[in-house]
Amino acid sequence: MVATIDIETADGVVRGRRGRRVLRWRSLPYAAPPVGDLRFRAPQPVPPWTGVRIATEFGSASMQHRAGARIGPRTYQPTSEDSLTLNVTVPAAPSAGPRPVLVFIHGGGYLIGTSALTLYSGSRLALRGDAVVVSLNYRLGAFGYVDFSGFGTPQRPFDSNLGLRDQVAALKWVRRNIAAFGGDPDNVTIFGESAGAHAVLALLATPAARGLFHRGIAQSPPADWALNAEDAATFARRCLDALGADPADAARALIEAPANDIRKAVDRTSRAVLSELPGLFPICPVIDGEYLPHSPVDAISDGTAHRVPLIIGTNREEGALFARFADMLPTNPARLHKIFERAGADTEARVTAAYPGYPQPSVAVRMGGDYVFWRPSVTVMEGHSRYAPTYAYRYDFAPRALRLAGVGATHAIDLIPVFGAADSPIGRAFTAAGGRRGLLAVTDQFQDNWISFARTGVPLPSWPVYTETSRATLIIDHPTRLEYDPEGAKRLAWKGIRVPTLT
Template sequence: MERVQTRHGAIRGRTVSVPDGEAVAFLGIPYAASGRFLPPSDAPSWQGERECTRFGPGAPQRPDRATGFTMSEQGCLNLNVWKPATPTEGAAVLVWIHGGAHLYGSNTHPLCDGARMAAAHGLVVVAINYRLGALGYLTLDHLLGPGYTDSANLALLDAIAALRWVHATIDAFGGDPANVTVMGQSAGAAMVATLLGMPATAGLFRRAIVQSGSGERAEGRAFGEERTSELISLLGLDDSSAERLLELPARAIVAAQENVIARRSTGSSTLNLAFRPTIDGRWLRQLPVHAIASGLNAQVDLLTGTNLHEGSGYVDVRHGAAETFLPDLEARLAAMNRPGVQRYRAALDQDTGRSSTAAEALEACIADQLYRQPTQRLLDARAAASGATYGYLFRWGRAGHSLELPFIFRHVDDSDAARLEVGPGRALPVRDFMSAAWAAFARTGKAWDGYEPQSRTTMIIDEHPHIQHDPRGALRRLFSPAGTP
C-alpha cells in the first residue's frame, strides 16, 4: 500500500506486479463532480484516507456494453493513476482518453491498463472517465435557458477538468505537470484532436497522440438542436416539457439515445455518430482542424496515425457476394464529394499493387472516410507548427481498428488480447518498438523523422518498422484539393 496526499484529501493505492516490474495503482480518484447537463465542478474533499484500490464507476451507457465496471451518473468523473513502484520525481505524464464512439467504454479496459507502461518506461499514466452520449453532448440552452449553455460539449469540459486536475496534482505522484502528453484512440482520439482546436486547453499539455481519430468530428448548432429534438421526441417530450429531462432516470435517456443511433444508422454499414462535439462559438469556435491550421496550440508536439484496415470491423473482405458492396462504396464516395468507384479502385490498386475486390475497396473507403484522410488533413494542418509532428501507419497482422492498443500498453501477451488474434511470439518485438516509441515521445517529444507536406515521412509499423514517404499516396491525392502534389 502507498499513500499520497492530494489537494482533496489523502488516498491509498496498491502495488501491482506485472511482467515488466512493479507499479502502484491509484484507482477511481474523483477529479470533478457532475450535475446533469451542467459543466464539471470541483470534486468534494474528504477527511481521513480514501481507499483507491478499485476502479470507479463509468458513465451511463448501454448496459451490455458496460463490461467489468459499474455505472454512475454522479460518480463517473474519476481517473486512475499508475506510477512506477520506485520513487520518481519529474516523470513524464501520459493521460489516456478511451474511445467508444462517444457512447461506450471506460478507463477500466484491461488492454489499456497503464501499470505495464509505468513499470517498463517510468511514466506516470493517467486514464480518465468522462460523460458519454446524450449526457455528454446535448444542446439544451435553447430549451432550458442560459444555465445550460455548455451542455453540448460536456465530455470535452470533463476532459479539460481532468487535465487541470493533472496539472495541479500530478506532482504528488512523481509526475511533471509541465511534461504532460494527452493520448486517445478512436472517439478518444477525436476528443484529443478537438482539444487541440480549443483555446481553453492552452498550457494544459505539451504533447498529443491521436490514434485513429479526426479533427473534423464536430457539427454546428443546427445539428445539435435537431439531435436534441429527435431525442426528446423519442422520450415522449416536446419543447414545452423538455425540463423533464432533468428528472428522468439516466437509463431512459440512454435508451432513447440508442434509438437515435439505430435510426440514423439504418442502411449504413457503419455506426452513425450522432453524439459528438458541437461548434458552440464558446468552447469550440470552428472545426478543430481549421483552428489547428490557423496556429492554435502550434507549440504542442503531435504524433498521429491510423491502422491499415480500420474498416475491417464493418466489412468482411472474405465475403463471397462482393458486388453487393458497390452501392455502399458509391454512396460513401458521393458523400465525400469524390469521383466514382472506378477511380477509387484504380487508386487503391495503384497503392496495393494488385486488383482489389469490391469488399476490399469498401473496407479501404471506410478507413479513408473515417480515419485515414482526416488524419492526413490533420498532419497537413500542422505544416507551420513550431511543435514537432510525426505520422505513422500501423499495419501489423490484420491491422484492424483498435489493434494497436495492446502493443502500446504492452498487453499482447495477456489473455485479454487473444480475441484480437495478437498473442505473444512475433508480436513482442513490435510491442517493444511501439511502446518504447510512444514512451520516448511522451518524455522528449521525439519519435522518428518528422512529417512535413513535401516528404510526408511516415513510420510503417509492422514486423520490420521502417520509414516510408507518402504511403497510400494515390488515395491521398484522390482526396486532396486540386493542385496538391
C-alpha cells in the same frame, strides 16, 4: 492483508493499493458528480473531504449500454451518471526526479467505454518508461455529446460539449495534483485511440486546454467528427422527440427523465442518423463558437490549435473490425455511394479508381475505413506539420490469427503493443497461430517511441518529422520501415472530401 499507500491531494487524502512493482489509485474524483442540479452542466469542483478516501477499487463507468462497460468475459462494470473519476498508476520504485505523465483517453465512439479495462491500467508502460500513467472516464453519449443547451432556461441552463469539458477538468486535476504522485505537471502527454484520439485533437482546438498538456498522440482518430451548431440543435430536437418530450417542456423532461430513458432515446436517434447519412457521427463535439470555436480539423489547419508536438496514425485495415463485429461504418458500396452522392459529381469515379477491385467486399471495407480514419488524419498531418513537429505512422502488423480471421491490422489492435499486453490473454490469443516474435518487436517500437516522445517531445531518431514535401511515415510492422507518401494515389483521390451535414 492488502498493502496500501496514502497520498494527499488538493481535495483530501486518497488511499491506493501498493503492488510489488506498481502503485495504483482507482476512481479518484476529478469533478463533482454531475447529478441532480448538475446534470447537463459543466463539471464543477470536487467537494473536499476529511479523513481518508479509499481508492483501491473501481467505481462506475459512464452511462452507456451495458455491453459497452464489459470489463471481462462475464463481468460488466456498473454504469452511472456519477462517473467523473480517473486512475493513476506509478512505478513502486523511487525515481530520481519527477516522472513524465501520460494521460490516456479511451475510445468507444463517444458512446461506450471505460477506463477500468485492465489493459488501460498502463502498468507495463509506466514501468518501461518510468512514467506516471493516468486514465479517465468522461461523460458519454446523451450526457456528454448531445448539445441540449438550446433547451435550457434561465433558472436551469444546460451546457455544451460536456465530455470535452470533463477531459479539460481531468487535465486540470492532473495539473494540480500529479506532483504528489511523483509526476511532472510540466511534462504531460495526452494520448488516445479512436474517439479518444479524436478527443486529443479536440483538446488541441480547445482554448480552455491551453497549457494543460505538452504533446499529443492520436491513434486512429476519426479526425473530422464535429457538428456545427445548426446540426447539433437539429439532432438534439430529434433526441427529444425519441424521448417523447414536448419541446416546450424540454428542460423539465431532461431534468426528470430517468438516465437510462435519455440514453436509449439518444442511442436510437444516433442509429437513425447513421442509417440516413453514413459517415456522419452525431455523437461528437459541437462547434459552439465559445468552448470549441472551430472544428479540430479547421483549427489545426489554420494554425489556431495548440502548437504542440503530435504523433498521429491509423491502422491499415481500420474498417475490418466494424464490418465483422460492429456494423456502423460505411464499409459497403451502398453506404459509400450515399457519401459520394453528397460529395460531388465526379467523386465516386475518382475515389473508386484508386481502389482496384472495387466493389469487392474486402475493397469496400478498406475504403470505408480509410474514409472515416485515414482520410481526415492526413488532413491533420498536413495542417499540424505547418506549425508544430508532427510524426505520422501506419500500423500494418497482423499476426496469422488476425489474417485468418479476415481482419488483419484492424481498428484498436494497436492498443495491445502500446500497453505492452503481449503476455495478456488477448495478446496470446492473437499470436496463437504464430507472430509472437513480431508482436514483441512492434511492442518495442511503439513503447520506445511513445516513451521517448513523452519524455522529450521527439520519438526515436529513426522516425523523421512529417512534412507536406516528404510525407515521411513510419510503417510499424515486422520489420518496421519508413515510407514516403504511402498510398499517394488514394490520398489524392480523397482530397477535399468532408463528412456530410445533417441540415
